[in-house]
Amino acid sequence: MRRLPSLIALRFFEETARHMSFNRAATALCVTQGAVSRQIKILEDSLGTKLFERDHKGIRLTPAGAQLLPCVSDAFDTIERGTRQLASITGRKRLVLSVPPTFATQWFSPRLGSLAVELPDVELSVRTGPSDECHCNVRFGREALPEGQSELLMIERHTLVCAPKLASESLETLLERVPALHVLYNDTRLELWPNWLAQAQLPARYAENGIEFSNLEQAIHAARKGVGLAVVDRNMIAEELADGSLVRISDVEVMGPYGYWLDIGANHATFEHVQAFASWMREEVLKMSDEDGGTR
Numbered sequence: 060m061r062r063l064p065s066l067i068a069l070r071f072f073e074e075t076a077r078h079m080s081f082n083r084a085a086t087a088l089c090v091t092q093g094a095v096s097r098q099i100k101i102l103e104d105s106l107g108t109k110l111f112e113r114d115h116k117g118i119r120l121t122p123a124g125a126q127l128l129p130c131v132s133d134a135f136d137t138i139e140r141g142t143r144q145l146a147s148i149t150g151r152k153r154l155v156l157s158v159p160p161t162f163a164t165q166w167f168s169p170r171l172g173s174l175a176v177e178l179p180d181v182e183l184s185v186r187t188g189p190s191d192e193c194h195c196n197v198r199f200g201r202e203a204l205p206e207g208q209s210e211l212l213m214i215e216r217h218t219l220v221c222a223p224k225l226a227s228e229s230l231e232t233l234l235e236r237v238p239a240l241h242v243l244y245n246d247t248r249l250e251l252w253p254n255w256l257a258q259a260q261l262p263a264r265y266a267e268n269g270i271e272f273s274n275l276e277q278a279i280h281a282a283r284k285g286v287g288l289a290v291v292d293r294n295m296i297a298e299e300l301a302d303g304s305l306v307r308i309s310d311v312e313v314m315g316p317y318g319y320w321l322d323i324g325a326n327h328a329t330f331e332h333v334q335a336f337a338s339w340m341r342e343e344v345l346k347m348s349d350e351d352g353g354t355r
Contacts, residue, residue, distance in 0.1 A: 068102035214318040222285035238287035239269030
């Protein structure tokens, strides 16, 4: 009988070693950073040795981790080759999809169960960056691509949210007292706060200070914990609004100008499973719009 560590833990180890980041590994695996840390701890306890060194500079492989990594990668490569060969025999089709990190975690991952039901014979591979291997690419942008199939799935709808424990105070009091949570892009703050304040006809000074985050998912998490106020795309926080972990504190909503587009290259547009996936995406967006409309 084989005595092997958890295959899930080994998979999380390989992805973490590939990115040398718990956060980026979590994004690639569509799980939380805490889940990655737990699986690494399980694997280290099982093997009785540390696989990563952690310090203020980040993480790096220990000698044991460096020794284990090529063995794990080779094993998963062998498994992947075998399953691809079997898929070609049984008729399963592989779909490689690229999605932005926050979209992957906040919108796409909660709907994977629905996708598995809708396309049971499709083997899905989710990436957070486009490549030539991708059949479909969910892209954040302002307009369609000039080539291939490119359609707008949803437009951004920015609203002001906070944790329930803060919602009892007036909007003005919160804006004066509680930090604004900002999202950075190329080390520059996105215009989420200034645009929302202008639409609400409120002073721009409320956006001058606050806390900055490298991506929207981090700002959402901080808002849930009551750290501050966040201007967030409603499409990305449907679950948080539904379960009450985030609440809207104003009816003001800023539409666009950006949105999420589904791009399919001309060489993949005729594939039946690719078009089936595109249809599923449209239905999920429409379903979300219907549910949201019913709660207004």
